[in-house]
Amino acid sequence: MKRHPLDLDAVQAFVRIADLGSFTRAAEAMRTTQAAVSLKLQRLEQRLDCRLVERTPRYVALSAQGVAFLEHARELLEVHERALAGMTGRRQRLVIGISDHVAGPELPALIARMNAQNPQLLIEIRIGSSGDLLQSFDRRELDTVIVRLHVGRSDGEFLTDEKFGWFAAPSWKHRAGDPLPLATLAEPCGVRAMAGQFLDAAGVPWTEVFVGGGVAAVAAAVVAGLGVAALAPRMLPWGAVDVGSKLGLPDLPRLPVLLHSRVSDSRSREALAALAAAFKSAVRGRNN
Structure with a gap:
């Protein structure tokens, strides 16, 4: 037979x-x-x-x-x-930029999914702010970027969105009458700008007490009890709590995550499609 x-x-x-x-x-x-x-x-x-x-x-x-x-x-x-x-005779290279506010604990699994899609693809990933990565993308230094929605940009493929909140260590206490102490990323950072704008609009005085070079550093400052940070729950360090309602802070919006890409070959597009699908699953799984 x-x-x-x-x-x-x-x-x-x-x-x-x-x-x-x-x-x-x-x-x-x-x-x-x-x-x-x-x-x-x-x-x-x-x-x-x-x-x-x-x-x-x-x-x-x-x-x-x-x-x-x-x-x-x-x-x-x-x-x-x-x-x-x-x-x-050679590996194809794919250079991807991922916003620090997007690359979370799921990143190793996402890289594994891309590698499983095409083990022979040489993947280079760079982490940075959405604004810096978009500039590098426009200069053709990156093939693809996955970033937060950026002011002045209306292009890109929508992947998902995430709710943001105000988080602090469980033991942290706000001193009455003092400006709200914020831990933020360095400029340019869209989340940092958003947090400041919402606090200003709500009439909440604030001051930066820590500026980190990455979300991991900001999360560490939160755990250390330095103050409050605007973060997506997916990015939280263990034990951090949402203090927005308790302190009467303004609600933060859901921020879209967009994919910008110029790759045209089938293998790279298939690998990116696998990455995008896996990222959607990871984020929605965390949000449920």
Whole structure:
């Protein structure tokens, strides 16, 4: 009996579903429709004569056969990518800038997803402020940037948005009559500017007591009890609490995250699509 080879697109669809836990996210990563992903998986399951994914209205999970097949599926895709890369003789480079207010604890997992999409792609990631990264992008020093919505820019692909709040250490106390002590990023920083504008509009006196070179430094200042910082909950250090309501501080808006890119080759676009889908899943999972 003749055995037909596996469809690599179907195998890739299965791996995306397993990684992202969603047919919708898998479709976004593959730049196709949910119906097309479902059909690919159905054909793969028919070829293997087993159910790989258990579907319910509430969740998507691998079956026992799916768990067993996943490692083989990854190996198959990796060998395929190595074979293609071997024909070119060199790795393709993709330089990505990610805003410090966007790159959070999920960054290692996001890089792993990109690498799994194309192990032969040379990925360079630079972290900085949204304004600086957009300037580098406009100078063509970066292929792609993932940044917060920046004043004066209306371009870019919307990925998601996140609520911001005012956070401090649990033991921190505000001295009555003193300006609100803020820990911020150095200029230019859109979140810093937003925080100041909202406090000024609400008539809340404030002063900077700490300026960090990155969100990790600002979070450390919060934990150290220096003051309050405007942060997305996803970026919080362990134990920090929202003190906005307690102090009567103005509500902060949800800030969009946008992707700006000029890559045109299929491999880089596929890797970026996988990154964007994984980022959406990570942020929405944290927000739920």
